[in-house]
Amino acid sequence: MPNSICSSADHPNRWLGVTAGFLGWALDGFDYFAVVFLVEALARQFSVDKAAIVLTLTVTLAMRPVGALVFGALSDLFGRRGALIGNVVFFTVVEVLCGFAPDYGVFLFLRALFGIGMGGEWGVGASLVMETVPVRWRGFFSGFLQCGYSVGYLLAAVAARFVLPAWGWRAMFWVGSVPALVVLAACARMPEPEAWRRHRASNSTAIVRTISHSWKVFGYLVVLMTLMMLVSHGSQDLYPDFLGTAHHLSPSAVSVTAILYNCGAILGSIAFGMISQRAGRRAGMTWAFALSLLVLPLWAFGGSAVELAIASFIMQIGVQGAWGIVPAHLIELAPASARSLLPGLAYQLGILLAAPTDIIEYALRGLIGYGWALAGFEAVALAASIVVINLGWERHGRDFAEADE
Numbered sequence: 001m002p003n004s005i006c007s008s009a010d011h012p013n014r015w016l017g018v019t020a021g022f023l024g025w026a027l028d029g030f031d032y033f034a035v036v037f038l039v040e041a042l043a044r045q046f047s048v049d050k051a052a053i054v055l056t057l058t059v060t061l062a063m064r065p066v067g068a069l070v071f072g073a074l075s076d077l078f079g080r081r082g083a084l085i086g087n088v089v090f091f092t093v094v095e096v097l098c099g100f101a102p103d104y105g106v107f108l109f110l111r112a113l114f115g116i117g118m119g120g121e122w123g124v125g126a127s128l129v130m131e132t133v134p135v136r137w138r139g140f141f142s143g144f145l146q147c148g149y150s151v152g153y154l155l156a157a158v159a160a161r162f163v164l165p166a167w168g169w170r171a172m173f174w175v176g177s178v179p180a181l182v183v184l185a186a187c188a189r190m191p192e193p194e195a196w197r198r199h200r201a202s203n204s205t206a207i208v209r210t211i212s213h214s215w216k217v218f219g220y221l222v223v224l225m226t227l228m229m230l231v232s233h234g235s236q237d238l239y240p241d242f243l244g245t246a247h248h249l250s251p252s253a254v255s256v257t258a259i260l261y262n263c264g265a266i267l268g269s270i271a272f273g274m275i276s277q278r279a280g281r282r283a284g285m286t287w288a289f290a291l292s293l294l295v296l297p298l299w300a301f302g303g304s305a306v307e308l309a310i311a312s313f314i315m316q317i318g319v320q321g322a323w324g325i326v327p328a329h330l331i332e333l334a335p336a337s338a339r340s341l342l343p344g345l346a347y348q349l350g351i352l353l354a355a356p357t358d359i360i361e362y363a364l365r366g367l368i369g370y371g372w373a374l375a376g377f378e379a380v381a382l383a384a385s386i387v388v389i390n391l392g393w394e395r396h397g398r399d400f401a402e403a404d405e
Helices: 002-009 012-037 039-046 050-078 080-098 104-132 135-167 169-175 180-189 194-199 204-213 215-236 239-245 251-279 281-301 305-323 326-333 341-354 357-368 370-391
Strands: none
Touching (some): 012 039, 012 050, 012 104, 012 135, 012 169, 012 239, 039 104, 039 169, 050 080, 050 104, 050 204, 050 341, 050 357, 080 104, 080 169, 080 180, 104 135, 104 194, 104 326, 104 341, 135 169, 135 251, 135 305, 135 326, 204 215, 204 341, 215 281, 215 341, 215 357, 239 370, 251 326, 281 305, 281 370, 326 341, 357 370
């Protein structure tokens, strides 16, 4: 019954799942975006051009479906807690090793491994949080979970401002591993969600059968996630380099701007998550992306540092506002016995298909200029996303205790 799920979610230890899911995603975001702030420093350290460092970002993104497949299947078969513990240990060890990389080849290999860990976290964490919280709070905690990624980006910007000048690029990877201890402590105490216990997959064959029966939803989500990844990474990954290269902002000004627009991302993620609880998931995502389209010209062509900072703040309210709805939307659409694997794999396959984003934008920069490259790319991605969002399904407020239709 619905009430049993809600009441079980009120158990104090249940909220440890929210903490674990949020911090795990924040740690992933920190490590990934640490490289964004280290493009120039790493290129100089390893005696390669910046395009080679941008390639490591692409490799990380491309390996994420492997992690989604492995850790998502483990989560649906054996439980959210063990899968999340294994995932956090894996990507934390790799993160620390990145700080010891002696050359570019080793660093590239480690970034590929990190992509596996990063890809496994979202599906496990999202299913854990959504199955844990009461239905009436699902929109809020969807935004709260997803903004963990922006919190990670924000912390990476803070570290680039203070840790990087003081201790160098290697320390950027080491400091990010410390909060992993909190995640592991939370995981050790939390119980498994009741919804997972009711619909636990009996074996891997049953999971494959479930996903094959849901192939239309799965295919739609892959397309949707691909477009949304184009929007998100197209607006974030190269933007710090764009501010420094095209607008000649100092490194400190770039980090301050990044801190500001990540505050906007956190605000947007939670605000639009809550909006979607009343207006619906598709409506909330559409309104968020429409806001980003409106501010796009100023975001790319602002005439001053202040204009760029304000525009980037509003831009990320919209971009990450739509993303704040994604955990609830995808988990509600997923079949009960594959609630980690199917959404997580669709999410990460979207990353795989969108992996060339940085390379494409960086190449367009040489043809039409940095500003037009980012603005043109984002305009097309945002418009296409709005269309696809409104062509798809929605199961707003679904009771996770119920069996699949």
